[in-house]
Amino acid sequence: MTVTRWFGLLIAVVLATATTSPAVAESYPSKPIKLILPYSPGGIIDYVGRQIAQYLGESIGQPVVAENRPGAGGITGTDVAARAAPDGYTIVLMDPAIVINPTLQPSMPYDLFKNLTTISIVSTSPEVVVVAPQLPVKSMAELVAYGKANPGKMNFASAGVGTTPHLAGELFLQRSGVTATHVPYRSIGQSYPDIMANKIQFAFSSIAGALPFTTDNRVRPIATTGTKRTPVYPDLQTVDEAGLKGFEVDLWLGVFGPAGLPNDVTTKLNAGLQKILKNPSLIKALAKVGVEPNGTAPEAGASFVKSEFQKWKKVIADGNIKPN
Amino acid sequence: MDIQSYITLGFSIALTVQNILYCFLGVFLGTVVGVLPGVGPVTTVAILLPISFTLDPVSAMILLAGIYYGAQYGGSTTAILVNIPGEASSVVTTLDGHQMAKQGRAGPALGIAAIGSFFAGCVATLLICFAAPPLAAIALKFGPPEYFSLMLCGLIAAIVLARGSILKAIGMVVLGLLLGLAGSDINSGVRRFTFDQAGLADGIEFVALSMAIYGIAEVAYNLEKKEVATQVARHIGRVWPTWSDIKLCIPSVLRGTTLGSILGVLPGGGALLAAFGAYTLEKKIASPPRRFGEGDIRGVAAPESANNAGAQTSFIPMLTLGIPSNPTMAMMIGALMIHGISPGPRVMTDRPELFWGLIASMWIGNLILVVLNLPLVGMWVKLLRIPYGLLFPAIIVFCCIGAFAVNSNAFDLYVMAFFAVVGYLCLKLDCEPAPLILGFVLGPLMEENLRRSLLMSRGDPAVFVTEPISLAFLVVAAALLLVVAAPAIRKQREQAMQE
């Protein structure tokens, strides 16, 4: 073998490594990505998660496999993502419970800020305030007035201690000065028969949960909790409009990964999510359950998560809400 | 449109080649998962939910519904042949069904289960057609006090129907209630009885617990017997029951169907309570001679009719109110929402093809089940007529896979191992596990409804007797207790148990 041939081989090897090593990083994703859905099939996260998995998979060229890992109010599934290798192949879709759990639970298997990376907030959805049809209440102002005239007489439903419907209700009581008894259910859907029968007077419900009951007036929607009105109930005031200034409850959803994700992986996933959130057919699919796309950059998402964490921490502290 | 044209519409939808195929696939899969211990309809429906996204909503519902009621058939097959309830609702079928199999009458047991189920299925389907709206209105009146009293009534029924000592049966119910409380308490958020184990945060997994007791513990118990003869009935006899069997069973099937149809409509009731209730009722009112627990064919006919009727009518609150009565129905609602349909009374008017197509497919599905299952009984038997030495490792393996599949969590296997030991002790000590299972299922629901009732009444326990429906259930419960406690009847009961 001649020196030239050795040299030629050397150059070939160098070239090969030079071209392949960035190619390895560029080639993410090179295998299917697992999207953890920390709740059982049938809920909003499950529905939105499967839609996102399908569109994201088509957009970034590798299948995105949705996997339900329910348990402990979303903690089990989130923990799977927090413990996964930071390679971008295990990510999780979560709702506000991810910022509520750390304040509410006495012990957590992971640290929200140390073990998780915010990849993007993907959607926003207000809650809708529903009241029993028998109640002489047609608006938020009337609910407050009725509540003040009948102190301690009303009940409000939730999906369990520390869930968004519970905390939204507590926030409402704190802001309005109304007193009412909190009655927890396993899910907000389970409470509707009792709302229809006026055993429960009001509830802060997800739009998806409320729609079947508000379309034929078995319960009465009176307000929504976003910063602006929702296209699902265009005639309903927001709670803010109704006089409780700054009252906002958002059932947002966000995609998270383990801490230490390489920047380019985060960027790539974020870009993929931003792109599909502009797809009209995905927007239409999300609108069916009252969810609107709301993509953010990773940094903006992270600061949103922080502000949501602070907001609910205060509500929990002010209401002295704790497992007891 | 009148009801007749709606039914015609339903059949025109259900009888398309595509929908017959999905109906067949659904009931076949349902039977298979019903036969296989450890894989239930809930797991299967959950797994098939993503596949159903690609189908049109009517076909998706037909497929998923088929799995649910098909499993009621399959569950009874294993209950009778190997004494393992394929589904929780087949637990009571093991009592007399397996006794019949041991006496070489597995064939008639399977036959009457299929015939009773078919009859009940037809009646329940008709019932959905004609009575969905008024029945839904009744169930809608139920608040927390009514549910609490209903469940209390159900538990007392479970005690009454238990074999052997009443004291032990009460103990097992209470133990079941306690075990059911493990996990996060929804009223306070406190985690109870979790012993700092993340795997217990949502409580003891029902599949792991029931498989431990009915699968693993049974295996350990059976292996102790001197000759480890096959537990599968060797001789099944002719499948078609004799005319005298059928005549004996007609009232039982009618009672089971009626009770099952009513209990199925109630959320939280469903097929399980229906089967328990029907068996208890049968024990109390079937005309003598009674040999329940020892292979009385009426002890198969009544609960099998009831659980199938209950499985069918549990669609009523889901379809008319959008309220799930059990986890499978919750998933059905999820499947509908994925297709942009909000379950509720409007489904009947806005999407008549969906509502009536599904109803019509249920009737077709029941027909397929009978046609499929009576000849296939031979196949199940061949499949199960394997020496016990080869069969029991398979039972252990299926239980393991089933317990793991629910949450993909290794911890559930440790739970299953622990309760296998408990279940073994219960078998050794003559403590019947069925009341424990019922207590386990109803425990958290009862506590929730009790606490909810008291929250709403601001702490006044009188609410349970001032609500008329609740009071009625309590009166029935008290009557049942008196019946068992009365010395004369108790003596009779003990005598009946010893026969």
Place this chain on the structure above:
Amino acid sequence: MSIRAPKDFWSGVMFIAFAAVALVAARNYSLGTAVRMGPGYFPMLLGGVLAGIGVILVIRSFIVSGEPITPVHIVPLAAIVLAVALFGALLQRLGLVLTLAIVIAISAFAGRQTRFVEVLALAGVLAVFSVAVFVYGLRLPLPIWPQ
């Protein structure tokens, strides 16, 4: 004085043991008020009732006679319980096929009379069946081979 109904006696002991665990674990849960019943109320009530039933059973077992308990065979029980626990511990590391082989080998040991060839054949058949039905058919997320 001697135990005349051993089944009742040991059932009672079992109930008392469970009740004791429940009462000890529930001692820190709040009992709550009449309106808002605490998380400790129901467990305490049930634990008390269960303990009471256990005590009655134990007392009665000295008075009313009953059947003896059939002898306990500890080896098959222990082997089967071990097999179940090992399935949980090994599945995600070894995959379904190897885990099944181990579980079936231990189970067969519990059954004693099974021959080596049969065990091997059984493991093979069950592995193929499980992979086909559960992994490919029902799409359960189970690893097939070691990862």
